[in-house]
Amino acid sequence: MTTPLITVDEDVPPLSFNVPESFFSLPLAAGPEERAQLSDAFVRDLYSRGDESLWAPAAPFYAAMAEQLTLSGLSYSALGLFSTDDGGVVQCAFTVAAVETNQTDPDIAAHGILAALAREPHHDARWMDLPCGPAVSCVTLREVTISSELTADQEEKQLLTGQIQVHVPFPTGPYTAVFTLHTASTEYWNEFCDMIVSILRTVSFEPAVGN
Secondary structure, eight states, X not given: OEXXXXXXXXXXXXXXXXXXXXXXXXXXXXXXXXXXXXXXXXXXXXXXXXXXXXXXHHHHHHHHHHHHHHXXXXXXXXXXXXXXXXSOEEEEEEEEEEEEXXXXXXXXXXXXXXXXXXXXXXXXXXXXXXXXXXXXXXXEEEEEEEOGGGSXXXXXXXXXXXXXXXXXXXXXXXXXXXXXXXXXXXXXXHHHHHHHHHHHTTOBOSOOTTO
């Protein structure tokens, strides 16, 4: 499934990429009416076995969430839901943002990003060569404390979460695309790493045919 980058700024050059069918795109749209319509379709797709008693209250929630994500500068946001062999479900959050930079040379921009990220001791920052050009990946693992009030057995829990963030400088303008995948299903970490690499290999900065 090809997913064009939806931007709130028409000056940002075009960007597209492919995502798995198990990704449910949040309705990021500029206007409230369009967000409401897209949110209604989103919850019906996400909760396909539900009914109006679930869809009606869920749609405004996701519309409000989409508004906040749009205001924060995100251009694409999705929930990834995947079935496991034992009948369970693992999930991830995936976002894309276009960040304005002061550098139009992708190689110079990528080297600067790598140097900045590598300064942090908890960052695993690495250079990547993608079909669309140079990029920099940054992996961060964090342990989050879940309070006893939120656990089934009323005991405090430690939850390991992982984030993969990849910075891809635009070759067509002073912007960097920031792809972020975050998950608490770290037992499937290798699968998520393979998935985001597959997505990144489809990134294109070419205008859509007919534009």
